[in-house]
Amino acid sequence: GAVPIVNENDTVSTYEIKQVQTFGDNDRLSAIVTSIIDADLLILLSDIDGLYTDDPNSNPDARFINQVDVIDDKLLNMGKSTSGTGGMATKLKAAGIAVSSGADMVIANGNDIDNIAKIMSGADVGTLFVSCKDENFDLVKFIG
Numbered sequence: 001g002a003v004p005i006v007n008e009n010d011t012v013s014t015y016e017i018k019q020v021q022t023f024g025d026n027d028r029l030s031a032i033v034t035s036i037i038d039a040d041l042l043i044l045l046s047d048i049d050g051l052y053t054d055d056p057n058s059n060p061d062a063r064f065i066n067q068v069d070v071i072d073d074k075l076l077n078m079g080k081s082t083s084g085t086g087g088m089a090t091k092l093k094a095a096g097i098a099v100s101s102g103a104d105m106v107i108a109n110g111n112d113i114d115n116i117a118k119i120m121s122g123a124d125v126g127t128l129f130v131s132c133k134d135e136n137f138d139l140v141k142f143i144g
Helices: 015-020 026-036 073-079 088-100 114-120 139-143
Strands: 041-046 104-109 127-129
Touching (some): 041 088, 041 114, 104 114
Antiparallel strands (some): 104 127
8 A cells, every 4th residue: 555756866875775786777776666565566757758669859750659568679779769867778677677577667757746646547648568477587687
């Protein structure tokens, strides 16, 4: 029944985090927390509505992607060319962790605070990455 909010920048102590590994981004850190606590859903808020085929700020032909069922190399390479706070590449890496550990993930625009409630009520907001639990998923190997 809890909703953890993860933000590496606002920790009281970072000593323990840096001793294990420097994450450098909230996206991957929140996906790791999602995996560890066996959460059902991870919501990543950004300054963009979700995942696009290209950077919509520079390419007017960029198409919005409503749902991702499989995270493959083509998708990961696409994320390298898109932008946003934290970068889309880090969000796609986080998605790989979340869905492999059994959680759905949504990337949505954080400028509309109502998006969280909309997502929780099942509304079609942002880009949904559908859970694809991998029974062989090993978090330590994945982040190592």
